[in-house]
Amino acid sequence: MYKYDNYDQQMVDTRVAEFRDQVERRLAGKITEDQFKPLRLKNGLYLQLHAYMLRVAVPYGTLNSEQMRMLAHIARKYDRDYGHFTTRQNIQYNWIKLEDAPDILADLATVEMHAIQTSGNCIRNISSDQYAGAAADELVDPRPYAELLRQWSSFHPEFNYLPRKFKFAVIAADEDRAAMRLHDIGIQIVKNDTGEIGARYYAGGGMGRTPMIAPLIRDFVPIAELISYAEAILRVYNRYGRRDNKFKARIKILVHEMGAEPFIAEVEEEFKHLKGLNIDAPAAELERIKAYFADPLFEAGLPDEIDRSDPDFAVWLDQNTHPHKRPGYAVAVISLKPTDGIPGDASSAQIDLMADLAEEYSFDELRVTHAQNIVLPHVKKADLYAIWQKLDAAGLATPNLDLISDIIACPGLDYCSLANARSIPVAQKIAKRFADIDRQKELGELKLKISGCINACGHHHAGHIGILGVDRKGTENYQLLLGGSGAEDVSLAKITGPGFDEDGIVDAVEKVTEVYLGAREEGERFVDTYRRVGIDPFKEALYG
């Protein structure tokens, strides 16, 4: 994985010193909250429902064990012994003290981490495929390109005050595991007919109050012009994006209102202008970055056979592992969705354990997924049983990847000052209702996503089943949506009708699964059946 050079480290260290001074001045009463707020947000420090919340960037979701242990250390020393992994592949701490924040950032800097650009109207953490570098189906590892974009976008002076926040996702497989087309810019690394590597650009996607699927902007940009093309899109957005209305300021609104073709024409014009400016990184720089993402020293000749004699292990093996590109290896996914747990939360002891497992079994690498789970990307199949035993002992072996209880849920009203309703208790009730793993497996792949407000941090628009919490005259109410997907079959979920209370929404979810079981044809997932039969049978069951 990427290692900081002197410039990276100096930038981060300088920012820590700068923020320490800003905090000291704030604590001494020399600056007001209005003056301080934009400064702390530049460092990922929010004031949330109960305390300060710090969001730490995990670039494209990749971590090593030393960094993971640092996340555990911060949870233990400065917070309440746990962290919350987010749908942006980041981690958040919910109980931070302002006076500790500079020390936390200094600790993070010692392991090449920071919280820069995790808030504000700038280019946020670049997200990617959690199986990058390991997946059997990828064209190339997308992370060198994500890293190039990270370097380009970090402290980019022109894009530090965009009309609104801006999110990239970069993938390199046809299977989209990063909700790529629901980003401001989605990039798929592809090969053209002559075998040349390039970038397929999508722009103008997003969730939030106005969900949009990003249209194709350009089918192929030579990889040597990856940055120029991103710059061209950002320049057009920066010039024409609305700044008069926060709710209409995202690029998706601009692309929608301008129309994709006129938007593309503007981008192409800007791209022509940029071509002569040599802003792309030299090929040698990309090669330097790529070297950091070279395959680890995989062993040859490893067996693919796995002893499945322990039935509990076999269930986990079938559900929570993914094909690896090398024989004898697998990708193992650690579910952070135990039945009574909080989606995405892990204690410091669990975080330490996952770091230990990465160091011992996975070439020192971990990934955070946008579905709020953790991945050990390169494990020998022969080690899977030992890994499972250690996970099981720590409450981390829930065998529910991509099943109905593998729920994405935002922090909701339990933690978030923007939320209108709680998400976590609903997730817990649904997980409890469907706790029987055989029942979950019978339902098959079913992506359930819950947001506690219209900002859609819980990706409810992209759920096969989505739930949106709203405030209805001071009471929590939950709308049910069906038919969304963040994958390569991307679609936006539709609201079924009137909302439900907290218990009613759990019953409603059960009812729609029963409709699916009654109507499905051979090999159909929930979302496939929904697309074939339409919303009416589901509405009939819900509202009669």
Add this chain to the structure above:
Amino acid sequence: MNILTGNDLKTGDVVWWTGEAWSRHVSDAAEMGENAPDVMAREIAARTVSDCYLVDAERTAEGILPVHIKEKIRATGPTVRPDLKLAPPDPAAGNWVI
């Protein structure tokens, strides 16, 4: 009735104006009435508490509580982690967890 809340500058803790000082416990909150603008202006100027604002509240058997669920959760802690909830100042006051 209205009560005044904010977040402690150093810790971020939710605090409530008691009439004389800030308390972690909403049950200590004082009804603000016409004093609210003066107190808010003074406390904002003091720069020890951030984001001061007024909250609708009511007297209940358990003492003063915010009316809206968001402020109730804010006053007591996350409903999904009982271990992280703010312990009431008087254990006999009962459990008004949502």
